[in-house]
Amino acid sequence: MLNRHILFYIGDLGGGGAERVMLNLLQNLDRNKYQLTLLLHSEKGAFYKKIPSDIQKVIVCWKTGKIHFLYRIYQLGNAIKKLNPDLVVSFRTASNIAVSRAKFLTRFRAGIILREGTNTISWLKIKTKSFFLPIRKLEVKIFYSLADKIIANSDGIKNDLVINFKINSNIIHTIYNPIDFEGITKAIRQSDNSPYTKQEHEKIILAIGRLDPPKAYQDMISAFSIIRSVIPSRLLILGQGSLESEIREQIKKSQVEDFVKLHGFVNNPWVYLVNADVFLSTSHWEGFPNALIEAMACGVPPVATDCDFGPREIIHDGIDGFLTPVGDIKYIADRVIELLQDDELRSRLAENAKNRVHAFEISTIIQEYETLFDEVLLSSSKRDETSLAY
Structure with a gap:
């Protein structure tokens, strides 16, 4: 044929x-x-x-x-x-x-x-x-x-x-x-520098996805407000979409505009991923999130809502990432804080995450x-x- x-x-x-x-x-x-x-x-x-x-x-x-x-x-x-x-x-x-x-x-x-x-x-x-x-x-x-x-x-x-x-x-x-592991590795090597400057003792939380209703960025901003009150951290969001102005308004109202950056669509998200400490997804629904498996491939431990559908078919809770109830702001924030405060836990989940996604x-x-x-x-x-x- x-x-x-x-x-x-x-x-x-x-x-x-x-x-x-x-x-x-x-x-x-x-x-x-x-x-x-x-x-x-x-x-x-x-x-x-x-x-x-x-x-x-x-x-x-x-x-x-x-x-x-x-x-x-x-x-x-x-x-x-x-x-x-x-x-x-x-x-x-x-x-x-x-x-x-x-x-x-x-x-x-x-x-x-x-x-x-x-x-x-x-x-x-x-x-x-x-x-x-x-x-x-x-x-x-x-x-x-x-x-x-x-x-x-x-x-x-x-x-x-x-x-x-x-x-x-x-x-x-x-x-x-x-997942194109070879392509990701090549893209990372082609970029000599990190696209952002990481301050000493500061943790980076990364999110990737369209700025559209299913991604529930309102939950993410609310959770980050709690996280930031406990740990010096920044939230970087890669993506573009219909809700950008609303998200910017919530960032301003939450008084975290100095610590949240909307980068828009980027051609090489992997150079952001390899320098991140945690990948965060607060979606209310999904199909099978590419960004989640790509984050895990880069060794970034994920915290993701257990939404319909996809994350529970990827993450083994507590082994290669954390699953959280959809819309539970406090629980989401607590899991991110737990990862950011425990270097050994973060390292173990990161290694397990890389091994997990070789199936894809x-x-x-x-x-x-x-x-x-x-x-x-x-x-x-x-x-x-x-x-x-x-």
Whole structure:
């Protein structure tokens, strides 16, 4: 099965976790087996310039507004027909629904795999008015069920799709997000200096993620106010998003503006990680947090909320990090303080964290993706042969 044509589809290559996973796949899939094309709606995004040069990029500009809804779906389907791939692999919930609609309406021949990395039920609740929620749930059920396979990036995501959307579990496969240890090491070596100056006796707490509601930065700022009252420390937050102004306002109201820094999106977060003392995540929901496993790969012990989904599949509480109840500000602060005050504990958890995440090494995860791709490609070929016979 040589040089089968796989089309990857996502709206844009912004700086999020799904985009990073897609970029890792584009960089590492076997070119002796696959011809790769990337379909986007925009050239914008932090990762766009990192797309490998051998990959064909196709931009389909969408018109905005509800009146153009069906036109956009037909436009997407016709673009896929023209490119004539053997397999379409879609990332992100909105893109997944769009590509399934396009296949239903335009009947392009390629098989489809939907990769879901979001707590879908929680995502719908913040994106949809309560009256329309049952309709949106039905929409996900119908269009996700049209896929040949669905990739969930955690068992929690898989269970969410089965329980809340009644999707057949047999078409859903859990494949965790990959870690490129070699790439991280190279990125760290390429930077000669730490991006920040660490004061004597000062501890650094690092957070990475979009400045959006699921990350619950309001809890993080509240917890840091407690931590700072006990231990000289700074909180560095890497990421950009819709809530930046609200977060800045809370930082000011909490009177910690001298000790909290919003760095925005950074291309090389690992040089921040290797100099951090603790990684902190206060999310109310997740899919499978890339930043968490990357922090552990850099030997930074994590404190993360035991939210749906992901952290409990990564962290063994008290062994390679700490899990905390969601929204429990005092408990979160206490666990961070415990780590910062106990050098031996912090060192032990850091070493265990590095060992834990070797299970997500990129070569292992890429092989899992390729195995699933080959399965769907073989099944699609048999369908095509059957159709020709008739």
